[in-house]
Amino acid sequence: MLVGLKEIIDIAEKGNFAIPAFNVYNTETVMGIMAAAEEAKAPVIIQVYPRLMNQEVGYYLSPACVAAAHKASVPVCFHLDHGAVETEVMKALRWGATGIMYDGSVHPFEENVKNTKHIIEICSSVGVSVEGELGHVGSVNDDVMEEYTDPAEAAEFVKQTGVCCLAVLIGNAHGHYKKKPNLDIERVKAIREATGGIPLVLHGGSGIPDDQVKAAIEAGVRKMNIGTDVCCAFAEGTKETLSDPNRSLAVDLFMKHPIESVKKLALDKIKLTGAYGKAI
Ligand code: 13P
DSSP, rough: BBOOOOOOOOHHHTTTEEEEEEEOOOOHHHHHHHHHHHHOOOOOOEOOHHHHHHHHHHHHHHHHHHHHHHHHHSOEEEEEEEEEEHHHHHHHHHHHHHHHOOTTTOOOHHHHHHHHHHHHHHTTTTTOEOOOOOOEEOOOTOSSSOOOOOOOHHHHHHHOOOOOOEEEEEEOBBOOOOOOOOOOOHHHHHHHTTTTTTOOEEEOOOOOOOOHHHHHHHEEEEEEEEEHHHHHHHHHHHHHEEEEEEEOOOOOHHHHHHHHHHHHHHHHHHTTTTOTTTOO
């Protein structure tokens, strides 16, 4: 069933686990994730980068996400990931998104607050909740990866904006980590406490060691984003098909292994985040 961001985050909050939020890129990645969610009876978020929303692909992919969510027996939220400007948010809402992330983390604090409040005003007029970001979660390729979200600033940000959940910078980054990350779990606890328990979002979920993911969830992470691992699983499945001498060129059959491979990855992440069996 298609549900909103707040609704699905509330399920995680009540159950003390994190919703796995998978970035999807085409219908096949959606299919793999939905197959895993059904098998595991798990609530999931399927989310789309604005890069895709800004291309024609968003036009085709969004209805596939909405249809998948409607067909599902488990709660599914269709979410815009890292919306940076109002037009991206408007497009996602028009195409049926039930969750919006506005990422103003590149801006100074006051501007981030002002922009986030503006996006919340737009989204709340159509009943959609908003994820914000404070502390810019960059790429593993960035020169500096030493910044962190400040708990006192996070408290002020949550109070002033009214975000539904907050993405934080705690030693995480997007992409496959070049060296083992070292998440600042004490900071997660401090941000939770300072904000009065705002549900936290862990971006850059691909490649964080399992024990650190579990500790972050224990400390208050309620949504974990997984993008790069979805791409890698899809690519691995494609290689598997290509190495089969009897493979069919019919595209639907060609896609069997990539879909299976994404499903397997999604099942692993559903288990890791504690979402297994948590559909209610
Ligand atoms: P990864 O690609 O590192 O998994 O990060 C995904 C993400 O955080 C999307 O917002």
